Amino acid sequence: MITTDLANVQAATPVSEPSTIVVKIGTSSLTQGALGKLALATIASLVETLSHLQQSGYRVILVSSGAVGVGCARLGLKERPRTMAMKQAVAAVGQGRLMRVYDDMFTTLGQPMAQVLLTRTDLVQRSRYVNSYRTFRQLLQLGVIPVVNENDTVAVEELKFGDNDTLSAQVASLVGADWLFLLTDVQQLYSADPRYNDDAEPIYIVDKVEQLADLQVGDRGSQWGTGGMVTKIEAARIATTAGVRTVITEGKHPENLLKILSGEALGTQFSAQPRPANARKRWIAHGLMPAGKLYLDSGAVRAISQGGKSLLAAGITEIEGEFERQDAVQLYGPNGQEVARGIVNYDHTELQKIQGHRSEEIAHILGYDGAETVIHRDNLVVHMA
Numbered sequence: 236m237i238t239t240d241l242a243n244v245q246a247a248t249p250v251s252e253p254s255t256i257v258v259k260i261g262t263s264s265l266t267q268g269a270l271g272k273l274a275l276a277t278i279a280s281l282v283e284t285l286s287h288l289q290q291s292g293y294r295v296i297l298v299s300s301g302a303v304g305v306g307c308a309r310l311g312l313k314e315r316p317r318t319m320a321m322k323q324a325v326a327a328v329g330q331g332r333l334m335r336v337y338d339d340m341f342t343t344l345g346q347p348m349a350q351v352l353l354t355r356t357d358l359v360q361r362s363r364y365v366n367s368y369r370t371f372r373q374l375l376q377l378g379v380i381p382v383v384n385e386n387d388t389v390a391v392e393e394l395k396f397g398d399n400d401t402l403s404a405q406v407a408s409l410v411g412a413d414w415l416f417l418l419t420d421v422q423q424l425y426s427a428d429p430r431y432n433d434d435a436e437p438i439y440i441v442d443k444v445e446q447l448a449d450l451q452v453g454d455r456g457s458q459w460g461t462g463g464m465v466t467k468i469e470a471a472r473i474a475t476t477a478g479v480r481t482v483i484t485e486g487k488h489p490e491n492l493l494k495i496l497s498g499e500a501l502g503t504q505f506s507a508q509p510r511p512a513n514a515r516k517r518w519i520a521h522g523l524m525p526a527g528k529l530y531l532d533s534g535a536v537r538a539i540s541q542g543g544k545s546l547l548a549a550g551i552t553e554i555e556g557e558f559e560r561q562d563a564v565q566l567y568g569p570n571g572q573e574v575a576r577g578i579v580n581y582d583h584t585e586l587q588k589i590q591g592h593r594s595e596e597i598a599h600i601l602g603y604d605g606a607e608t609v610i611h612r613d614n615l616v617v618h619m620a
């Protein structure tokens with residue numbers, strides 16, 4: 236259900252401590268004016284709020300954009316760079332400056348911080364995923380606030396998070412956060428664009444992200460950043476399916492985080508879905524990059540989602556993509572909705588041959604013995620209906 240009537244909004248119960256919160260702030264909140272100068276007052280308020288939260292027992296991670304924007308300002312560029320090499324060079328200039336500003340401000344408040352730069356590939360390989368998790372955990376145990384950005388200077392186009400909304404949701408999933416705050420330039424989501432539509436109503440609570448499917452949200456990011464509402468809603472989907480309560484709220488007032496954590500109905504709040512049983516399943520669902528799609532009949536959807544069963548070849552009706560064994564794939568039901576993700580035991584050519592067949596027939600069709608299941612249930616993450 237989507238709640239647009241404030242009277243029906245119930246205060247959030249603050250989660251039991253120590254809870255972990257991930258806060259994402261974008262370039263449009265961190266900079267001001269056409270030249271991308273830093274919005275120092277906003278950054279100071281953010282740093283104060285996060286230090287306060289950390290010192291009151293929360294574990295805090297900041298995901299901050301701004302490397303490209305600040306780099307442009309530092310180099311006097313009038314517009315966002317277009318070529319990859321230029322973007323990467325500019326980000327290298329801006330990232331250092333950005334960290335300098337954060338570190339000065341956090342240090343003034345006696346709060347240690349750390350720079351963590353991630354690329355999409357860090358989360359694909361299981362050993363690097365686990366390693367990144369351990370580093371975050373260690374930093375948080377030390378009372379440090381990690382300040383995360385994409386490693387723009389080395390990331391390659393096909394293997395980028397692309398925007399920090401997605402990055403922040405992935406980080407929230409990785410560390411098993413309780414809250415993700417996406418700070419942006421509007422107070423909350425509206426049922427239509429409020430600039431052009433007098434009937435636009437603020438949305439306070441979203442129980443399931445799918446309920447926003449019909450919403451007309453602008454998809455353009457700001458002049459310097461890359462996100463927009465579309466990437467925020469996608470980030471909310473990733474984070475909530477990983478069990479993270481997600482809030483879209485205004486970046487100009489970071490101090491509002493304290494109010495939201497104490498139960499005020501500010502911003503648009505997305506309810507968390509049940510958290511996948513273990514961290515490995517969250518890696519399968521969000522760390523791995525799916526290389527293909529399997530379409531299932533309704534019997535197979537029922538078996539995996541209600542019966543906790545493995546996926547067998549018999550229930551597969553169609554295959555898309557050129558995936559190898561042990562790649563991740565997305566599973567779709569007959570109504571076209573994604574129902575699960577998992578790691579396949581067969582590559583796409585093998586699956587083309589055995590789809591729709593019973594497991595006993597597989598050895599005969601392929602001419603060799605294969606796994607009994609296409610995706611074993613330990614390697615399957617079902618999205619809750």
Ligand code: GLU
Pocket residue numbers: 261262299300301302303304326384385387397398399400459460461462
């Ligand atoms: N990583 C980019 C930067 O720091 C920003 C990506 C985004 O705008 O979401 O400039």
